[in-house]
Amino acid sequence: MSTQDLHHLSIAALAAQIRNRHTSATEVAQHFLQRAKAQQALGAFLALDEDITLAQAQAQDAALAAGQAGPLAGVPIGHKDVFVTRDFPTTASSRMLAGYRSPFDATVVTRLAEAGCVTLGKLSCDEFAMGNGNESAAIAPVGMDAPAPVRNPWDTQRVPGGSSGGSAAAVAARMVAAATGTDTGGSIRQPASFCGITGIKPTYGRASRYGMIAYASSLDQAGPMAHSAEDCALLLSVMCGPDTERDATSLDVPAENFTRQLGDSIEGLRIGVPAQFFADGLADDVRTAIDAALKEYEKLGATLVPVQLPRTQLSVPAYYIISPAEASSNLSRFDGVRYGHRTANPLDLQDLYKKSRAEAFGDEVQRRIMIGAYVLSEGYYDAYYLQAQKIRRLIANDFQAAFKDCDVIAGPVAPSVAWQLGDKADPLASYLADVFTLPASLAGLPAMSLPVGWGAHQMPVGLQLIGNYLQEGRLLNVAHRFQQVTDFHQAEPKSI
Numbered sequence: 001m002s003t004q005d006l007h008h009l010s011i012a013a014l015a016a017q018i019r020n021r022h023t024s025a026t027e028v029a030q031h032f033l034q035r036a037k038a039q040q041a042l043g044a045f046l047a048l049d050e051d052i053t054l055a056q057a058q059a060q061d062a063a064l065a066a067g068q069a070g071p072l073a074g075v076p077i078g079h080k081d082v083f084v085t086r087d088f089p090t091t092a093s094s095r096m097l098a099g100y101r102s103p104f105d106a107t108v109v110t111r112l113a114e115a116g117c118v119t120l121g122k123l124s125c126d127e128f129a130m131g132n133g134n135e136s137a138a139i140a141p142v143g144m145d146a147p148a149p150v151r152n153p154w155d156t157q158r159v160p161g162g163s164s165g166g167s168a169a170a171v172a173a174r175m176v177a178a179a180t181g182t183d184t185g186g187s188i189r190q191p192a193s194f195c196g197i198t199g200i201k202p203t204y205g206r207a208s209r210y211g212m213i214a215y216a217s218s219l220d221q222a223g224p225m226a227h228s229a230e231d232c233a234l235l236l237s238v239m240c241g242p243d244t245e246r247d248a249t250s251l252d253v254p255a256e257n258f259t260r261q262l263g264d265s266i267e268g269l270r271i272g273v274p275a276q277f278f279a280d281g282l283a284d285d286v287r288t289a290i291d292a293a294l295k296e297y298e299k300l301g302a303t304l305v306p307v308q309l310p311r312t313q314l315s316v317p318a319y320y321i322i323s324p325a326e327a328s329s330n331l332s333r334f335d336g337v338r339y340g341h342r343t344a345n346p347l348d349l350q351d352l353y354k355k356s357r358a359e360a361f362g363d364e365v366q367r368r369i370m371i372g373a374y375v376l377s378e379g380y381y382d383a384y385y386l387q388a389q390k391i392r393r394l395i396a397n398d399f400q401a402a403f404k405d406c407d408v409i410a411g412p413v414a415p416s417v418a419w420q421l422g423d424k425a426d427p428l429a430s431y432l433a434d435v436f437t438l439p440a441s442l443a444g445l446p447a448m449s450l451p452v453g454w455g456a457h458q459m460p461v462g463l464q465l466i467g468n469y470l471q472e473g474r475l476l477n478v479a480h481r482f483q484q485v486t487d488f489h490q491a492e493p494k495s496i
Contacts, residue, residue: 006031007174008492011075011231014177015116018074019064025074029057029118032076036120036175040143043150044170046081047088048121048142056118063116072238073116078176080167081122081139082129082213083109083222088119092213093137094127096340096360106211107243108180108222115238120176124150124166127362128331129182129215132190132430134165135421136364149421152195153493154459158418161191167225168195172493178226178235182212184219185319186413186437189449192225193413193462196451198479198489199225200232203469204444205251207236208243214330216323217249219441228489229450229479233258236472253470261477267301269478272406276312277436283416289453289461290412293482296452297410300481307402307409311395315438318395320431321375321388322442328372331365367427396443399466408478409466412436413449417459440466450479451488460488 006014006028017023033050053076063069084090084102091097105113113119126136135149150165152158153173160169164181168191171179181188183201192199200223207222214220224235241255273294278287294304334340336356343359346352361369375384402409414433424430440447446469449462463482467475483489 003027003031007035010228011072011177011226011234015072015075019069025057025060025064025118026054028074029053029076029120032120032176036170039173039175040141041151042153042156042169042173043141043144043148044123044166044173044175045078045121045142046091046093046124046137046139046166049088052087053118053120060116060118070114070116072112072234075117075178076120076176077112077117078120078123078167078170078179079109080125080164080180080182082125082182083180084211084213085109085119085122088122090122090213091139092128093125093139094360094362094365095138096334098139098341102211104211107208107246108239109211111238111241112180112235123170123179126163126165127365128213128327129163129184129187130327130364130368132162132186132434133159133419133424134162134191135159136362138362151421152418154196155418155457158420158459159194161194161418163187164225165191168192168197168199171195171197171225171227174492178224178231181223181225183221183223183441184216184323185441186434188223188225189413189437189447189462189464190434192449193451194418194460196460196488196491197225197227198229198232198448198450199223200236200448200472200475201441201446202236202240202472203251203446205249206240206253206470206472208247208250210243210246216326217330218326219323228483229476230259230262232448233262233476233480256473258473258476261473262480264477265301266297266478266481269302269408270305270406271297271302272305272307272402272409274307274309274312274402274409274411276309277411281415281435282412283455285455286412286414286416286461289455290463293452293463294410296482296486300485305406307406309398309402309439311391311398312435312439314391315395315442316431316435318388318391319434319438319442320371321384322392324368324372325376325385326372328369328376331369334360364427392442395439399439399443399445403468408475411464413462413464417455417457417461436464445469446472446475448475448479450482451491452482452486453488
């Protein structure tokens with residue numbers, strides 16, 4: 001195979017090509033580095049370092065020669081810039097952490113490296129993972145002199161989704177074979193949908209949060225973004241596993257091979273279809289693509305079952321009280337004294353705090369910190385935060401009631417296809433766009449997006465699949481069976 005075709009391969013096929021010596025990890029790294037440099041206008045990468053990447057690739061070639069390579073030896077990957085890394089700067093796309101270098105790697109980064117993955121660089125995201133369009137990054141992308149939004153490879157005048165937009169764009173444009181993302185309220189699923197790739201958020205606690213810069217600690221979860229469910233299964237098998245000594249939220253559940261169920265029959269599978277996911281507000285073009293995908297599942301032997309998730313609409317206010325509250329606490333450490341940017345020539349300590357944070361945090365981060373501080377303040381905790389937590393429990397109960405009648409739940413990821421850059425300048429409008437992804441996040445359930453068709457302007461549409469706790473293997477197989485009979489996941493943007 002020509003090295004010029006390497007980016008068309010699945011992760012399994014690419015790893016096999018390297019393992020069987022049809023190509024080398026170094027040649028693969030050089031090929032993907034070339035693609036990343038050629039597509040800098042998308043703004044996906046915040047950091048690239050050819051020397052580091054090639055050194056990692058050469059180390060994998062040496063491991064292969066010694067018979068000591070991992071299962072993903074030589075597979076090129078990018079990391080969302082909220083995972084700390086020793087070899088690359090980590091900024092969370094914020095001026096607050098500009099130039100920061102971590103003394104250690106996040107657990108997810110370590111596990112992927114131990115499996116043989118080669119890091120190309122760090123990928124842009126909304127600042128501190130707060131956003132859903134990847135328009136709030138405050139660090140200049142590679143090849144640019146000023147901060148810029150990430151652009152969708154399918155239409156560069158549209159957003160890639162957020163907050164993991166850099167990861168989604170890099171995978172869709174085939175600059176990397178896969179990327180890590182984080183999902184707090186849909187930040188893996190929504191950009192995966194907008195960019196026509198596959199992404200999964202596992203059960204809360206499945207993947208370690210150690211070394212992942214926190215936004216909302218009870219919601220944040222790491223997951224893979226790649227072209228297919230099979231690719232995601234390979235990555236997730238490596239990423240997951242207990243890390244209880246370093247992460248108090250890590251589940252003490254053994255690592256699992258998520259590829260084992262791939263190819264299992266879904267004859268008789270009960271797919272729950274929530275009426276609330278198909279109500280007013282869902283664009284007709286998205287509805288058409290989702291309906292066609294559900295019909296395809298019926299052809300595969302699945303049965304569609306109507307279910308109810310009555311508190312779907314309440315997920316938006318509940319989430320936008322709980323997550324800012326946790327963010328205000330998590331980001332309090334960035335004060336100009338212990339961590340992050342420090343203002344020049346402050347008048348006193350209070351002035352140091354105020355100016356350092358005002359200068360370094362962007363508008364959306366400041367907005368969420370202020371909301372969070374308000375709902376946690378005396379006199380408002382019971383009225384807002386406590387009530388939101390009660391609603392969160394009711395939403396989780398709704399899912400358990402629905403799972404008595406079905407095996408998985410399916411519906412849209414977002415109400416529309418990717419919007420034009422700048423179209424969601426109103427924060428409330430962007431918050432409402434999360435209505436279909438927030439419920440699974442609040443409940444801590446595994447959920448994923450897979451490409452199932454095209455909407456307006458020939459933009460990708462993703463189908464959301466939600467499973468019960470620790471049912472990632474089933475979800476991935478349900479997605480895999482669809483991808484065996486369709487080719488949406490193989491489509492490539494013309495721009496690349």
